[in-house]
Amino acid sequence: MTQEMLRPFYAMEILARAKALEAQGRTVRHLEIGEPGASPAPGVLGAVRAGLDIRSGYTAAKGDPLLRARLSARYRERHGVDIDPDRIIVTMGSSSGFILTFLSAFQPGARIAVTRPGYPAYLNTLAALNFSAVELPLSAANGWVLTPEAIEATWQECPFEGLLLASPANPTGAALDSEALAAIMACCSRLGVRFISDEIYHGLNHTGPDASALEAGDEAIVVNSFSKYYCMTGWRIGWLVMPEDIVRRAEIMAQSLFISASSISQRAALAALDESAYYEARKAEYSENRAILAAGLERLGFGDTRPADGAFYAYVNASAFTNDTMDFCISMLELAGVASTPGADFDRIDGHKFVRFSYAGTRADIEDALDRMDAFLGRG
Numbered sequence: 146m147t148q149e150m151l152r153p154f155y156a157m158e159i160l161a162r163a164k165a166l167e168a169q170g171r172t173v174r175h176l177e178i179g180e181p182g183a184s185p186a187p188g189v190l191g192a193v194r195a196g197l198d199i200r201s202g203y204t205a206a207k208g209d210p211l212l213r214a215r216l217s218a219r220y221r222e223r224h225g226v227d228i229d230p231d232r233i234i235v236t237m238g239s240s241s242g243f244i245l246t247f248l249s250a251f252q253p254g255a256r257i258a259v260t261r262p263g264y265p266a267y268l269n270t271l272a273a274l275n276f277s278a279v280e281l282p283l284s285a286a287n288g289w290v291l292t293p294e295a296i297e298a299t300w301q302e303c304p305f306e307g308l309l310l311a312s313p314a315n316p317t318g319a320a321l322d323s324e325a326l327a328a329i330m331a332c333c334s335r336l337g338v339r340f341i342s343d344e345i346y347h348g349l350n351h352t353g354p355d356a357s358a359l360e361a362g363d364e365a366i367v368v369n370s371f372s373k374y375y376c377m378t379g380w381r382i383g384w385l386v387m388p389e390d391i392v393r394r395a396e397i398m399a400q401s402l403f404i405s406a407s408s409i410s411q412r413a414a415l416a417a418l419d420e421s422a423y424y425e426a427r428k429a430e431y432s433e434n435r436a437i438l439a440a441g442l443e444r445l446g447f448g449d450t451r452p453a454d455g456a457f458y459a460y461v462n463a464s465a466f467t468n469d470t471m472d473f474c475i476s477m478l479e480l481a482g483v484a485s486t487p488g489a490d491f492d493r494i495d496g497h498k499f500v501r502f503s504y505a506g507t508r509a510d511i512e513d514a515l516d517r518m519d520a521f522l523g524r525g
């Protein structure tokens with residue numbers, strides 16, 4: 146993959162267009178961006194206000210020891226595993242976690258496999274750092290789930306050194322249970338492939354408990370963030386759990402690439418970990434939105450509308466209306482004031498048939514967006 150493979154992040158471009166319409170006085174329902182509408186828990190804001198009086202200098206490059214110890218305790222509580230806090234590195238959201246992961250775990254130019262559809266920044270980050278990408282195609286017919294057989298078949302044709310997988314996934318919301326995740330990790334181990342588990346949508350699984358790669362041993366790299374479940378996208382705070390063989394190398398890189406994550410955001414993150422009642426209430430709202438959106442999209446005539454396991458997205462087939470969802474999303478924004486993301490963001494081959502809707506906003510937003518889409522599609 147070369148620099149020429151860099152593509153715009155269309156969700157961000159649609160957002161910019163939507164903001165321009167709003168600046169002209171139009172109202173827009175925002176279902177394009179993967180970002181919670183709610184604020185962080187009141188306890189988070191309180192901790193930050195109280196902390197503003199304390200000196201906010203750099204922290205250790207790996208992050209505040211208190212936060213790393215609390216994250217380690219969280220793995221014991223939720224997954225029954227003991228994680229040495231020394232294996233944890235606090236990052237500026239998972240985005241900087243990917244950079245540290247790729248640079249510390251692989252030789253220059255290594256080949257990393259990702260799913261198609263998948264989160265667009267994976268391909269762009271790999272391209273920007275001059276790594277190569279191999280795509281593992283998924284399909285709606287098999288629930289957008291990756292299997293060991295599919296990994297092995299692609300690897301036989303085009304071997305790769307790493308595999309990066311999100312569960313629950315963006316854009317499909319597909320989530321693996323512990324058994325399915327362990328089977329994928331066993332396959333990677335057999336093939337000598339380093340497994341990277343993107344667990345950013347943990348806490349937002351609507352069909353079962355979250356399965357962490359750490360339950361299956363210490364070999365995987367785990368990437369996580371406070372952006373989604375903890376409603377802290379703009380705070381730019383996340384973390385990595387790394388195997389012992391690369392954590393020191395990643396720490397040395399973090400010292401120079403980032404110095405440290407924001408000390409204020411680290412204080413906020415520490416408080417967020419004790420606010421589960423607030424965050425579980427948000428999750429219950431998403432759950433309600435998930436059902437309303439899936440039923441509404443099915444009624445309107447979209448395909449593949451079965452509600453996804455987790456995250457806060459519906460990735461649906463729009464072939465009944467268009468052959469080019471880029472045009473479709475732009476017209477729907479301009480004529481109906483509904484912002485959504487064209488599938489091309491997530492899948493450069495088949496994405497033109499799909500649209501992603503986020504249900505992380507309010508129920509009222511989703512209901513109004515469905516009404517607007519009804520009128521828009523009736524017009525066509």
Ligand SMILES: Cc1ncc(COP(=O)(O)O)c(C=O)c1O
Binds near residue numbers: 179238239314383
């Ligand atoms: C699967 C996935 N991973 C990572 C990210 C990046 O999140 P952040 O850098 O805010 O932690 C996103 C954002 O949408 C995502 O969907």
